[in-house]
Amino acid sequence: MAKEFKMIPSDDEIQSLERDLRFHATENDNPSWLTSDQIADFNRTGYVAPIPIFDLNEIADIRCYFDDLLDQVTAQGGNSYSISSAHLKYGRVHDILTNQRIVDHVADLLGENVIGWGSHFFCKMPRDGKAVAWHQDASYWPLSPSKAVTVWLAIDDADEQNACMKFIAGSHHHGHMTYRPSGSHEDNVLNQTIENPQQYGDTVFNPLAAGNVSIHSDLLLHGSEANESDRRRCALTLRYCAADVRAELGWNEKGVQVRGKDESGHWSNVPRPATD
Template sequence: MSNVAAEQTISQEKINFYRENGFVQMDNLLSTQELEELREYMAEVMEAEGGHSTQTDKKGGTYYRVLNQKVNTWRDHGGMGKYSFHPRFAEIARCLTGAKGIRFFHDHALLKMPGDSKPTPWHQDLVFWPMNETGALSIWIALDDVDENNGCMMFVPKSHTAGKLTPINLVDPTDINEYVKGTEIAQQQPVKVPMKAGSCTFHDGLTFHYAHANVTEKPRRALAIIYMPDGTTYSGVSHLITDNLDLKENEPIRGRMFPLLAVEVE
């Protein structure tokens, strides 16, 4: 592990940018060693059959053409858990949000496959998560160099101020811009975020985001981890992560599946 990666902190400039715009890019989050290790772990977990993680669609399915995705990979591979629960990533998330504590919600390995690839349409994340409060966010770590040819991300600045909108079907999407016509958000120009492998973005769960199709010959690999401020409460909405866990509506989401990863030092 390089000293740069081990000692990396988040600047106030980055924090201010995130809070104003709803996303921020950070270069060189992972050292070369960490990047190679995470690539190996992800390959192992994606190739494994069965287990406790969830493959959201099979090859040939309509969603698979948007994303080949496994959720909660940490449950099947300790190496993935090392990164999904990484205290450095969680502490950056805590600083960005200003939360007293940050809890893990879930991870997902995201492969945008070559061939018949489809874009990930403009959408918000938080509208799918069973949370009453806002503030939850994602880190999206690039395991490959990403640009518009293989599925880099785009964000609409300040769109996190729109509040919760209608969920977008990622296979048969509606135009999210229809919900913000006539507002300042509609005037914002989307920002394309190409990155080198080992870099990342953080984005608020309400920020409009999109990923290009993959027109290259190789999968585009990324690891996303979702965090929530400690004290976030359960809305009762059905979700594959929280279903069958006997969570109580309007009570904090916590327990063995949602560890506290970072706390403010008094």
């Protein structure tokens, strides 16, 4: 029987933990899938993009699957942002999290022992009015040390018109940043806001064609505008860390061993859900 974990820890619970929130640069002189220049760019800017993963037919199939899943979730009272930790519930999302084409690129950044632990659909419906304020992923995660990345899989084409993601290049070198809670009146999908992001670097937009991914450090400052277009913008975020990372608040129960070994047995290596 798996232990229970805290799905959404409180801010106080996260901040009370002792964590190593320094950027740990990738040292890989012989990457298998990324180029040496891409490794250098990741260390310098905090992200690498675009990376083609799924062809047009494959991503069309994933999109149809998500459309059906979204219909089910909204019929049960959820919304387009509420499909979280999806690999624990849905077999096909588990399949994407463990897809070796994705894991190959992640392993070039994190090493040969990799855990996949998170999966969350961020689907901005046409003119939904909600932005994702500037934030760092590490602020939300009870993980240490900070050797974790997010893979952002574009299910729909994402560009500036329908609110693609944006980064502050190089901001991951500043460590963990001070943020303020977001008020309900701000229409922020999340609940944290980092002010004056330009003090940490230049803004770079991250347009991606459907089927492509970007990979960014958990310390990279990023966000997205509200989608004011007539087109949907859906993505699946997949979260990975090195196997030597430790998770508090029971979050190790979310983990799937996707590459190499977990010698300590810290991560539970949850099996694929039998059905969707």
